[in-house]
Amino acid sequence: MRIIHDSSELKAGERKVCVAIGVFDGVHLGHQQVIRQTLTDAEQQEALAVVITFDRHPNAVVAPERTPELIYSLPQKLRVIESFGADVTWLIRFDEAFSRQTGEEFVRKMARDFGHIHSICVGSTFTFGHKRSGNVELLRRLGSELHFSVHGLAAVALDGEIVSSTRIRDAIRSGQLEAAGQMLGRGYALSGKVVKGDGFGHTLGFPTANLDTTGLVLPPNGVYAAHAHLYPALLQRSGKDEGHRAAVNIGVRPTLSDPQPKRRVEAHLLDFGGDLYGRELDLTFVEKLRDEQKFGSIDRLKAQIERDIAAARELFGQG
Secondary structure, eight states, rough: OEEEGGGGGGGOOOOEEEEEEETTTTTHHHHHHHHHHHHHHHHHHHOOEEEEEEEEOTTTHOOGGGGGOOOOOOOHHHHHHHHHTTSSSEOOOHHHHHHTTTTTHHHHHHHHHHHOEEEEEEETTOBBGGGGOBHHHHHHHHHHHTTEEEEEEEEOOTTTEOHHHHHHHHHHHHHHHHHHHHHTTTEEEEEEEEEEESSSSHHOOOOOOOEOOOBOOOOEEEEEEEEEEOOOOOSSSOOOOEEEEEEEEEEEEEOOOSSSOOOOEEETTTTTSSHHHHHHHEEEEEEEEOOOOOOOHHHHHHHHHHHHHHHHHHTTTTT
């Protein structure tokens, strides 16, 4: 999948273009039907399938106080979009200047740069452009003028409720990770860049990969068994390595009595000794092993970590 950063980079020539537009946080079941409709259109028309999304949640610019915690990191979102078979993703830098562009200005520039747009697909309630001036009605009006069709797809329901990124975030926060996975259409995974920690895990004999999860929604504190995959620290994916198994701690490490505790995500990859810094680590949660707890000494903490790792091994059939 090719990633572009401006509509002028597409250069489709005489080829038709089919477009899906959305924030696509989590790329959940509702998002998937939007993308799949675009892929279907593109296959029928022998066109380019282009997904348009943003490098951050628009609220981060237009309403910072209402910016939600995200389900997926940006590289994770792009990997999932790629997995559906999109030809191109136009990754828009959502900044102050872009936020001032009206919906109509956006569509007209896109149509001019893309050339022959055959179809645009969005969710039925999707809005875009300055002061939310763009919607399905605007797209249909411009489609009549500029000769493209519009799909405004209704939301997907699961268990009698609409699937939404908000609902998935609530499920993750409350520890309902299986429910989150059902709405995502794949196992829930937390992804972040591996960054330098304080080395405490290495001191104990259990080195951990510390994930930068800034701005991401997290499951409840505790210890989890998880599957792990490593990716290059690039937006363009060039393949992942083989799978690993991991014991993951989410929490504030209460045994250490840090005067300024902060939530951390630390993953100990079983039987792995490679360099992780700077790479993207995906953690797909399998089962929660225990809640976070405070121990009376570092030795007791170390003994519990040994039991946690043994429990993870047993769960994975390595006991």
